[in-house]
């Protein structure tokens with residue numbers, strides 16, 4: 664087991680040496696890796712760090728507010744929130760292929776991020792939340808510079824002409840170490856224990872074409888799933904809990920009339936490594952509450968199903 668206090672102290676010294684008196688930018692995703700990276704860099708260089716959060720329109724309900732709140736309460740640096748929903752949705756219009764969705768979201772993310780980064784005066788460094796498994800999964804080795812691996816893994820690769828020097832203070836750590844470092848830095852539990860969320864966001868949980876209307880429906884349903892899982896005290900026993908919206912309508916009864924409305928899938932999985940996973944045996948009472956609330960509170964949804972498939976043969980995400 665590592666001495667996390669010593670790790671934090673040494674990282675701050677190393678970062679200060681590496682960065683000198685230059686400015687740094689860091690992309691925040693809402694996840695633990697980028698938050699811990701930003702917190703470490705902020706400790707080292709204070710207000711010479713600027714964080715950038717891109718609202719892709721593919722985030723979950725409350726995500727932007729939660730990132731901004733955690734940031735304002737814990738950081739001494741500047742946060743730029745880029746509103747880019749229209750750009751992402753325009754590029755995704757009519758696209759149904761999951762891999763193409765990933766490519767589009769990845770490319771658009773880079774374009775938006777690069778545009779914003781270029782506006783940050785005098786920024787010479789880019790801080791990335793690359794962790795050890797990212798390097799291994801991307802075919803890298805610990806001693807090879809992990810240049811751009813995290814972005815590559817998550818959203819499709821940064822262009823070569825983005826002229827920043829990289830800082831990757833977490834590149835030797837596993838996820839659990841990153842959480843411990845986050846605790847050491849005093850980040851809130853809410854960030855440290857967060858379930859992973861894929862880079863392409865809700866685009867791969869909105870099966871078929873991605874539209875604003877479907878995303879809004881999905882966001883509401885997903886918020887109910889997460890809220891009820893937390894209320895039942897299950898959040899930390901589950902590895903990922905989320906909703907998916909299907910591209911089909913099925914018949915139901917609304918106000919005494921036949922109505923064709925959407926179907927929401929609830930997916931809760933338990934895993935150690937995310938390579939294999941089992942579906943979580945969420946108590947029926949919790950599933951019942953989730954189903955009742957979604958069909959009552961989310962307009963346009965008349966059916967809720969629970970995914971009881973392990974990985975393999977299924978994957979965790981539906982796309």
Ligand code: XMP
Pocket residue numbers: 765816817818859860861862863903937974977978979980981
């Ligand atoms: P699957 O669906 O492949 O998911 O069983 C395994 C883990 O990876 C996440 N995931 C992604 N993360 N970009 C990401 O950053 C992606 O395109 C992507 N696809 C899946 C998924 O949420 C799970 O944690």
